[in-house]
Amino acid sequence: MNWNLLRTFVVLAESPSITVAAERLRLKQPTVSVALKNLEDRLGQRLIDRSPGRFELTEAGRLLYREAVNINGSILRLATLMREVTPQISGHVRIAVASHVVCPPFDEVIADFYAAHPQASLSIDVITSTDVVAAVTAKRASFGIALVRAQDPALDYVPMYREAFGLFCGPRHPLFGRSDLTLDDLQGHSAVVFDTDRLQDALQDVTLLRARAALAPEVKGVSENLEEVRRMIMAGLGIGPLPKHVVARDLRDGLLWQVPPFEDLPEVDVFLISNPATARNRAEDKLLAALMEKLAATPFKERTYG
Structure with a gap:
């Protein structure tokens, strides 16, 4: 052939x-x-x-x-x-991640690893969760971090962290700044959503959250990228879901306002995904092992945000 x-x-x-x-x-x-x-x-x-x-x-x-x-x-x-046959660890690591992964243990592992192995290099590709899984499956990525709808038995999945989603609006929205809001006040307002925010997908619980709020069925803004969903919410296109720990600074700075509900919010797991069939270089092996050790040593409740 x-x-x-x-x-x-x-x-x-x-x-x-x-x-x-x-x-x-x-x-x-x-x-x-x-x-x-x-x-x-x-x-x-x-x-x-x-x-x-x-x-x-x-x-x-x-x-x-x-x-x-x-x-x-x-x-x-x-x-x-073949380039890895050297005394020093100098390989390249390519990580595929969904947009705006915020996980302090992940940052700590990267910092410690590259301080110990300055000859190694790193690239991080920000793509959709679906494309993250595809990149890991095809061995184009050393490993990936993403939301997962259904687990592929050929891949390994480790829960990396859990994030709670709330509903938010921006400064131009008529509900911004109101502390007396109830769910009824949200009814009929336009929505901003993630592309995967639908039933039978990774954010199906967030879809149900929007249904609880009875937002208008017409979607005013949609993106697969968290930063762009955040941008549209801030611009006043509508009310939309965001991970609470990711936007904590925006709330303090007055750029976003959380609206009801405030309890029983959906929690979504973000996974570390690797392919056991991938022949990794030493840098990839050591970084992945260090990340796995860090996660194992950190109680999951400390990796549950929001």
Whole structure:
């Protein structure tokens, strides 16, 4: 099997069209089309349905993608592992995180690790929780931190911290600054939401919180990024949910105002996610181990915020 064909197929499977895949691979479109045809001919299977208006993986294509993405991740890491044959720990760690992860033990571990191993390097990719899981699965990330809807048995999950969500409005909102509010006062006001704020998703309990407040069904603002949800709430687009410990300073500075309910607020767990099939360099291994040890030594109630 020609590995270049498999690598091309992985990019095709993650693209909406051959044209986009060719751009990502920095190749011409006919070259990518020929590569796909050669792979299909070699396997004797149609891998992508390319009928008019469609560009979707076939059943055989989905099977091949699941296997190829793991092979791809392993091969891409070979050069990194070979560079690690040195006395010093100098590898690179890539962490994929959901937006605005606030967890003091995490910060302490990073600070201690890079003080002890200054030759190591770090990158943190802020992406959606779904993409965090995908990056860890595909071995593109050393490990990840994200909200989780359903756990993949092929990955390892450790509860990292728990955060409580409240409802907030900004200075331009008519309810801002009122200390006499009840749930009835929220009824019919417009809402700002997270993209995953819906039933059967990671923030389903937050969806139920909005339902308790009887906010208007029409959503005025939506984002997958916490900072942008916060921005829209501050701008007065509507009332929206945010983790209480994340916005504590905004409350003190008068940039946000918490509205009812104040009790029985939804709590959401944020997980440390790792892939046991990933061949990690020494920096990745040691940082992940240090983080696991820190979490094990810190009672969960001390990692429950808000």
